Amino acid sequence: MTDDLTRDLLLGGRVVIWQPRKGFRAGVDAVLLAAAVPARPGQSVLELGCGVGTASLCLAVRVPDLAVSGVEIQPAYADLARRNAIETGVDLTVATANIAALPPDLRNRSFDHVLANPPYYQRSQGPASKDAGRDIALAGDTPLAAWVETATRRLKSGGCLTMIQQADRLPDLLAALDGRLGAVEVLPLAPREGRPAHLVLLRAIKGRRTRFSLRAPLVLHAGPRHLSDAEDYRPEVAEVFRNVAALPGFSCDSSA
Template identity: 60%
Template structure:
């Protein structure tokens, strides 16, 4: 079996982009699509994705906003190569660097970006069980603390630039602590599976030199109804527009 046999070519945004990713190991789902939708980028701006994996978040953003200059940082060479391949396949202006975010290349450290986006590992290494697949293990429970992700992002942001992250809801206290003193104008949007359910994810936005008060946005409710009652999709209409059409997920201001 060749290396190509170990890959799948998957459609996102109803086929607006196609992405190669491993059939086994870490595979992108809806999370990077939501991250891209929540990023308020405009044509002509620069975007740095920390831990870009196969590049799904950046490429979803590329599909919605033309004329972006994208840079991805990925510590795993296999995923970095996939991200670069996927960028070429989808006609995106994206450069992918193989690097640990704690030791970025000089040319990246010399630049600033209008946006930094990230989907950091969801689980703390000390509180999680290692996956048998190394790529999945690093993606879901890396060694780098959230405070380092935020610090690196803050240093790379241009004045008034935005950081946008998606993270597990139970890591929100850690993330807010990491933002304190580094970035301001913090906004949080809970992502709930259904009405009345506990949020599983949060989208967080912060701004360099931002001075606005903390804001808790209305939650994003992923599915219709109080429970799953039938086979097939039950996404809410606004969520379908994000997942299928590449619509944005605007913040209140």
């Protein structure tokens, strides 16, 4: 292990993640995003802003026989995504590019699924991080609307967009959707019972006209507070992190 990287294991050791020791590090958000994608074997998937590949690899381990591609603007992170794919045993193709200026081979393709974990913060909301990789991952210079636009363009008719975002940016995310996307579903993710949601998952289907659905919150942790260093995820959520389960409470099927 090099001094500036760590080698982490996810999904019960099924996914290998090399990532920077300092700066932006993949968290539970990427695992939850992957678990929310209703992909089926044989389908095609594109992840925008794939970082070190965490979400794409978790999805590919859960659903076999996917054709998975990723786009990452930071060359060092893209290289780590390729390395992680090899060590995990997943065929992941990663392009080093801005999501607003995809290379021709991706611009000319359509996908069954597009997933993304766009930066959570607006550039205007605070100073840039001293770590460039962390700054791009958490804020970046690409507006949220551009993420949605690129995703929408790359989806097939009937294809599914899945995104995770901070709850306070849900209005921005919904405002970025247009008439090309429908059957919009939002799943709030609450840390504990009775606590406000910090994150939301959003799914939408290209060309669908089904009405908007706000799901009951998914509570991640058991009990009113954290009592020890031990993991305290609720059993159905622990299945996502340990046994490659799909996310409970979010059973949309893009083929319906």
